[in-house]
Amino acid sequence: MWIQDEQVVAFSPIAICYGEPPLYERLFVLGLLILVIFALVRDSQLVFRLRKLRKFERCQPLEMEAWRELWGQSLLRCQLVSKLGILAFFVSLFVISVSMTEVFSDFGHQKVTGVGALLFGLSQKLPEFSFGMLVCSLLYGSGMFFESRLNRRKLAFEKVRNKSASVVDASPGELKV
Numbered sequence: 001m002w003i004q005d006e007q008v009v010a011f012s013p014i015a016i017c018y019g020e021p022p023l024y025e026r027l028f029v030l031g032l033l034i035l036v037i038f039a040l041v042r043d044s045q046l047v048f049r050l051r052k053l054r055k056f057e058r059c060q061p062l063e064m065e066a067w068r069e070l071w072g073q074s075l076l077r078c079q080l081v082s083k084l085g086i087l088a089f090f091v092s093l094f095v096i097s098v099s100m101t102e103v104f105s106d107f108g109h110q111k112v113t114g115v116g117a118l119l120f121g122l123s124q125k126l127p128e129f130s131f132g133m134l135v136c137s138l139l140y141g142s143g144m145f146f147e148s149r150l151n152r153r154k155l156a157f158e159k160v161r162n163k164s165a166s167v168v169d170a171s172p173g174e175l176k177v
Contacts (some may be wrong), residue, residue: 022102025128028095029093032135039139043080046146049074053153067157082143085136092132099125109177 058065083086101120 006072025099028091028130029131032131035084036118036135039081039142042077043142046077048063050149050153056157064152071150071154072175078143078147078150082140085140085143088132088136088139092129092136095132096125096129
């Protein structure tokens with residue numbers, strides 16, 4: 001009888017093994033998490049400021065300057081959140097650009113290259129970019145949402161002020177509307 005030795009064939013795919021993400025990607029994700037926490041705190045403060053602005057609609061004419069100052073500060077905070085969203089967008093683009101240069105340089109050193117290896121390298125780098133785009137969208141959207149709410153409060157406040165001013169300007173016997 002013939003005794004055959006079992007042959008073991010090892011499978012080793014041709015791909016780039018990146019291991020752990022580089023330090024700049026980990027710091028990027030950590031920075032995005034800190035940015036999300038900062039935005040949540042800032043958004044909760046904006047909610048309380050919007051409530052305070054609603055209470056100012058029934059205030060005396062002497063408090064008009066205080067209302068305008070509070071509205072201006074709130075608007076600046078909304079714009080800050082929106083600008084942080086834009087910053088997150090550009091930092092995400094920078095990180096994916098640096099990551100893709102790493103992928104392309106590794107792609108040039110491979111013995112066997114193909115679209116599959118390139119797509120594998122891209123798929124390794126996209127989660128951080130996707131998270132950056134998600135944070136960008138959330139920050140920019142919340143900034144725009146609160147800015148629209150502030151503009152509504154301003155219109156409502158001016159409407160109340162105009163009504164009270166027209167009533168004050170009327171003579172005792174007539175009522176202006």
